[in-house]
Amino acid sequence: MMADANKAYVGPIPSGKKIKIVFVIGGPGSGKGTQCSKIVNQFGYTHLSAGDLLRHEVKSNTEQGTMIQNLMHEGKLVSSDIIVRLLLKAMLASGNDKFLIDGFPRNEENREAYEKIINIDPEFVLLIDCSREEMERRILHRNQGRDDDNMDTIRRRFQVFQESTLPVIQHYEKTGKLRRVDGTRQPDMVFEDVKAIFEQLNTQANQGGIAQTNPFKRWFLHLCCGCFDVQDRRD
Numbered sequence: 730m731m732a733d734a735n736k737a738y739v740g741p742i743p744s745g746k747k748i749k750i751v752f753v754i755g756g757p758g759s760g761k762g763t764q765c766s767k768i769v770n771q772f773g774y775t776h777l778s779a780g781d782l783l784r785h786e787v788k789s790n791t792e793q794g795t796m797i798q799n800l801m802h803e804g805k806l807v808s809s810d811i812i813v814r815l816l817l818k819a820m821l822a823s824g825n826d827k828f829l830i831d832g833f834p835r836n837e838e839n840r841e842a843y844e845k846i847i848n849i850d851p852e853f854v855l856l857i858d859c860s861r862e863e864m865e866r867r868i869l870h871r872n873q874g875r876d877d878d879n880m881d882t883i884r885r886r887f888q889v890f891q892e893s894t895l896p897v898i899q900h901y902e903k904t905g906k907l908r909r910v911d912g913t914r915q916p917d918m919v920f921e922d923v924k925a926i927f928e929q930l931n932t933q934a935n936q937g938g939i940a941q942t943n944p945f946k947r948w949f950l951h952l953c954c955g956c957f958d959v960q961d962r963r964d
């Protein structure tokens with residue numbers, strides 16, 4: 730059974746496979762999109778940018794599109810229900826089972842709506858940490874014709890980050906899901922740290938896989954370190 734994201738679907742994505750989700754968060758202009766492109770190239774994830782999905786929706790010329798455009802122009806957050814359903818629709822359409830969700834969750838309401846509608850625990854949450862001066866400098870030089878890359882909206886977006894996104898970061902820090910990288914350096918240097926985090930995730934998955942798929946290696950582990958009860962960590 731395939732869920733239709735336009736209908737009132739509530740619950741996890743119906744799939745036999747384990748779906749991997751990584752949230753990528755950080756202040757405006759911290760380099761989330763830049764790092765996501767590199768992750769996609771190296772690790773085969775599908776990149777879903779919440780901001781891009783909303784910008785695409787604006788182009789639809791619907792009443793909802795106009796409402797989203799106004800909120801984005803003011804640097805305000807769009808209703809969580811809308812953004813989570815756009816994410817779900819894009820996930821279902823992609824055919825992939827590994828997703829980078831960029832710019833999400835932006836507030837506690839986003840996080841709660843995700844847990845209610847999609848409800849797949851993220852592997853981890855990547856935080857690109859960057860100073861405000863550097864983020865501001867980057868946005869003002871971005872030159873992609875974005876309606877919200879102006880000083881008034883930038884101020885509002887920083888305020889939203891401080892007031893609404895920091896509590897989300899604190900939540901994931903408490904739950905041990907947060908992976909923080911220093912995003913003030915050159916993109917390739919930032920990616921060295923990002924890459925190490927993704928490689929660690931792959932290593933963990935492979936170790937779990939070995940325990941299930943290769944009984945000889947499992948037996949060898951038992952002989953070497955007495956860990957015959959190695960669990961298959963892939964669910």
Ligand SMILES: Nc1ncnc2c1ncn2[C@@H]1O[C@H](COP(=O)(O)OP(=O)(O)OP(=O)(O)O)[C@@H](O)[C@H]1O
Pocket residue numbers: 755756757758759760761762763764780832867868870871872912913914915916917919
């Ligand atoms: N590490 C970096 N050093 C210098 N410039 C960077 C770095 N990372 C990204 N940039 C540049 O900064 C600008 C913002 O980067 P990017 O769009 O990746 O940020 P973002 O966090 O996705 O932004 P937003 O939240 O506003 O969508 C872009 O012009 C990008 O080329």
Ligand SMILES: Nc1ccn([C@@H]2O[C@H](COP(=O)(O)O)[C@@H](O)[C@H]2O)c(=O)n1
Pocket residue numbers: 757758779780781783800801802804805806807808812831832833834835839877886
């Ligand atoms: N979860 C989200 C993500 C984004 N928005 C709105 O889009 C704007 C641009 O987002 P970027 O990630 O591309 O910087 C953002 O300022 C919000 O207006 C949102 O509402 N909810």
